[in-house]
Structure formats: structure tokens, C-alpha cells
Amino acid sequence: MLSLYRPGDSVLHRAPAGPKLVVLLVTCLAVFLVDELWFTAVCGTVVLVLWRIAHIPYRELGRQLRELWVIALLLAVFQVWANGWHEAAMTVLRLLALLLLASLVTMTSRTSHIVDALESAARPLALVGMRPGRIAFLIGLTLRFIPLIREKAEEIRAAQRARGVERRPLALLLPLLLKTLTMADAISEALDARGFEST
Amino acid sequence: MFRIEEVEHRYGDRTVLRDVSVELTERRVAVVGANGSGKSTFARLLNGLVVPTSGTVTVDGLDTRKDGRRIRAKVGFVFQDPDLQIVMPTVAEDLAFGLKHRGLSKADIDQRVEQALEDNGLRDLRDQPAHLLSGGQKQRLAIASVLATAPRYVVFDEPTTMLDLRSKRQIARVMAELEQPVVVVSHDMDLLEGFDRVLVFDEGRLVADGPPDVSIAFYLELMGAC
Numbered sequence: 001m002l003s004l005y006r007p008g009d010s011v012l013h014r015a016p017a018g019p020k021l022v023v024l025l026v027t028c029l030a031v032f033l034v035d036e037l038w039f040t041a042v043c044g045t046v047v048l049v050l051w052r053i054a055h056i057p058y059r060e061l062g063r064q065l066r067e068l069w070v071i072a073l074l075l076a077v078f079q080v081w082a083n084g085w086h087e088a089a090m091t092v093l094r095l096l097a098l099l100l101l102a103s104l105v106t107m108t109s110r111t112s113h114i115v116d117a118l119e120s121a122a123r124p125l126a127l128v129g130m131r132p133g134r135i136a137f138l139i140g141l142t143l144r145f146i147p148l149i150r151e152k153a154e155e156i157r158a159a160q161r162a163r164g165v166e167r168r169p170l171a172l173l174l175p176l177l178l179k180t181l182t183m184a185d186a187i188s189e190a191l192d193a194r195g196f197e198s199t
Numbered sequence: 200m201f202r203i204e205e206v207e208h209r210y211g212d213r214t215v216l217r218d219v220s221v222e223l224t225e226r227r228v229a230v231v232g233a234n235g236s237g238k239s240t241f242a243r244l245l246n247g248l249v250v251p252t253s254g255t256v257t258v259d260g261l262d263t264r265k266d267g268r269r270i271r272a273k274v275g276f277v278f279q280d281p282d283l284q285i286v287m288p289t290v291a292e293d294l295a296f297g298l299k300h301r302g303l304s305k306a307d308i309d310q311r312v313e314q315a316l317e318d319n320g321l322r323d324l325r326d327q328p329a330h331l332l333s334g335g336q337k338q339r340l341a342i343a344s345v346l347a348t349a350p351r352y353v354v355f356d357e358p359t360t361m362l363d364l365r366s367k368r369q370i371a372r373v374m375a376e377l378e379q380p381v382v383v384v385s386h387d388m389d390l391l392e393g394f395d396r397v398l399v400f401d402e403g404r405l406v407a408d409g410p411p412d413v414s415i416a417f418y419l420e421l422m423g424a425c
């Protein structure tokens with residue numbers, strides 16, 4: 001569920017990315033540490049209100065819930081079986097509240113701002129020899145190429161269907177892997193050409 | 200100026216360029232030839248993406264074998280498939296990408312990105328995710344990102360092959376307006392209007408080199424003869 005930035009001018013859009021990420025992190029911790037159904041429900045409600053404040057239509061919420069419901073359902077069934085109704089409700093509510101909050105943060109923050117914030121947070125890592133700048137680059141590259149790989153998968157699936165091969169995940173995997181590797185070659189060449197230092 | 204001296208290039212035991220010597224000083228140089236004749240390999244020699252198996256390539260006196268990085272900063276390169284050249288998720292971020300790690304301040308980078316958006320008619324697409332752009336818009340972005348770094352030369356490898364007629368014309372216009380000297384690989388004869396010089400490759404050899412009418416006539420005959 002990679003809902004990317006949706007341009008807007010709400011308070012949430014204007015808020016800097018760093019604090020938004022901190023709020024997300026703190027909420028994550030709180031929701032898992034405070035083992036109370038009412039608390040999780042309040043968090044969930046707050047997320048819904050924030051959604052409104054960000055002027056993001058509830059239609060979008062519906063769309064994202066539709067993407068999530070299978071996972072939520074599986075999780076619920078498993079939890080009911082393993083831990084009973086109360087735990088099941090807790091787990092599903094937690095998951096939905098946090099995922100929707102995370103999605104709200106990514107929808108109201110430019111990727112570059114999120115990346116900058118993560119980069120400053122990762123600055124101490126430089127002390128142990130890692131390069132925070134690389135983090136930004138990797139996140140950006142990943143966000144760029146996930147849709148492209150999805151597109152390639154669609155193309156391969158269409159080509160297979162045209163030749164009478166219906167949905168077979170394994171038949172998709174190998175050509176997709178090959179295509180992705182070829183793409184990786186071309187991309188690394190393009191990075192070279194654009195002056196990115198690969199060392 | 201590009202100087203290519205007695206270049207031969209092999210992939211494994213397959214020779215894909217042989218005995219190529221040429222100096223490029225004109226503002227508009229085109230490269231044509233059949234599929235697999237070595238055009239892309241030749242284009243990649245010019246910014247050191249490919250270093251020849253033997254022979255030398257120099258750009259303004261710098262040798263691609265030793266100064267690859269400096270040469271690539273000088274020679275912008277536009278690939279056929281913009282999807283694989285755009286490496287950041289949104290238009291503005293991709294424009295900024297090539298400007299980072301050049302010792303520019305953040306404010307400087309921002310200002311150059313804004314300028315590039317303006318110059319290339321991409322202002323309305325500033326925050327668009329790259330994967331939602333049309334083919335023509337993608338290629339415009341790929342070119343804009345290269346130009347934003349102010350290269351001294353620009354090499355294009357079949358920049359319009361994947362585009363529809365209208366986008367082809369847009370790109371042709373962008374290219375025509377460039378101040379930099381340009382080397383273009385293309386099958387697209389329309390794109391080559393007004394060029395100073397056309398090189399024809401066949402099976403790894405430079406088989407014709409001259410003004411467009413002469414070279415293109417030669418090329419068409421070569422293709423017809425097959």
C-alpha cells in the first residue's frame with residue numbers, strides 16, 4: 001500500500017515531515033503498549049478526523065480499506081481462533097489505525113521531505129561508517145521502480161494470456177525476474193550516465 | 200570535440216565496432232545504420248559508458264579511459280527508454296537528482312529545479328509521480344533532467360523511437376533549440392533535418408560520412424540492397 005503524495009494545502013500538508021514521522025512512531029508504540037480497546041478505538045477515530053483535516057476524500061479511505069480487507073480478515077480469523085474475540089478486534093483495529101495513519105503521513109508529505117527527515121534521523125549512523133545519503137537514494141529508487149515492475153508484470157501477464165496461458169504465478173515469476181534484471185542493468189547504466197557515484 | 204581514434208570494440212569474442220576513426224566537431228551530427236550495426240555502442244563511447252577494447256576516445260582532450268567521470272559530467276546522455284532513465288519518483292525529484300553531490304547548496308538546487316520546470320514546460324507536472332506521465336512527457340523529463348546539469352554536449356540514443364508523432368515533433372523541437380553540440384542516433388529521418396553531418400554504420404564499420412543528403416541516400420540504398 002504505497003499511497004504517494006497527494007498535493008494539497010491543509011495544515012497536515014504544511015506540517016514538516018519530521019514531526020509527522022515522530023507522531024507516527026509514537027502512536028505505533030502507544031497503540032501496542034496500551035493494551036486497551038478504547039485507546040485503540042480513540043486512535044482510530046483521531047486518524048479518521050485527521051483524514052478529513054487533510055482534505056483527503058473518504059473515497060480514498062474506502063479504496064485503501066478494500067486493499068486491506070483480505071489481510072485484516074485473515075488476521076481476524078486467526079486471532080479469533082488463537083486468542084478469542086477481544087484480541088482479534090484489538091489486532092485488526094491496531095493494524096487499520098496504524099496503516100491508515102502511515103498512509104496519511106505519506107499522502108501529505110512529499111517523498112523528498114520524508115527522505116530528508118529519515119536522512120537526518122539516520123545521521124548518527126555515519127559514526128559507524130554508513131552513509132545516510134544512500135538511504136535517501138535507495139528509498140527514492142524503490143518508490144520509482146515499484147510501479148514500473150508492476151507494469152512489467154501486467155505486460156507479461158497480458159502476453160501470456162494472449163497465448164492462452166491463464167493465471168499461473170510461477171509462469172509469471174521467471175520472465176519477470178529476467179526482465180527486472182535487464183532493467184537493473186539499464187538503470188545502473190543510466191545512473192552512471194547521470195553522474196551518480198556508485199562507490 | 201570528440202576524437203575517436205582507431206577504435207575496435209568487442210563483447211566477448213564478438214567484434215561490434217572495428218576500425219573506427221572520426222572527429223566530431225559539428226553542432227549537429229547524426230548516426231544511422233541497421234539494427235545491431237553498432238550505433239548504440241558508438242554513442243556510449245562518447246561519454247565513456249563503453250571504453251573501447253582498443254583505440255582511444257577523447258572529449259576535449261580528456262581520455263574516456265582515464266577521466267570517465269569528468270567526461271560524463273560534460274557529456275549528457277539521453278537513452279531510448281525514458282522509463283529506465285528517470286530514477287526518482289516525481290518530476291521535481293528527478294530533476295534534482297543529477298544536481299546533488301555537486302557541491303551546490305540546497306537553495307541553489309531548488310532554484311535550478313524551478314528553472315528547469317519552467318524551461319521545459321513541466322511546471323504543472325512538478326509533483327506528478329513519474330510513472331503516471333505519458334511517454335512523451337517522460338522523454339521530456341529525461342531530457343530536462345540531463346539539461347539541468349548544463350552539459351557541454353548532449354548525446355541521444357534513439358530518443359523518439361518509442362513516441363507517437365506529436366511527441367516526436369515536440370522532442371525534435373527541443374533538440375533543435377539546444378545550444379549544445381548534439382550527437383543523435385536515430386532511425387527517424389525527420390529528426391535529422393538541418394543536421395550538418397550524418398555517419399552511417401554497417402556491421403560495426405563506419406561506411407559513410409558526409410552531409411545528410413549524401414549519407415542518407417547511401418543508407419537507403421544499403422538498406423534496400425538487403
Ligand SMILES: Nc1ncnc2c1ncn2[C@@H]1O[C@H](COP(=O)(O)OP(=O)(O)OP(=O)(O)O)[C@@H](O)[C@H]1O
Nearest residue numbers: 210211215232233234235236237238239240241357
Ligand atoms: N552489453 C552487451 N553485451 C554483449 N553484446 C552486446 C552488448 N551490447 C550490444 N551488444 C551487441 O553488439 C552489437 C551492436 O549493438 P548496438 O546496440 O551497438 O547496435 P545498434 O546499432 O544500436 O542496434 P539497434 O538499432 O538495434 O539499437 C549487437 O550485435 C548486440 O547484440
Ligand SMILES: [Mg+2]
Nearest residue numbers: 238239240356
Ligand atoms: Mg541501439
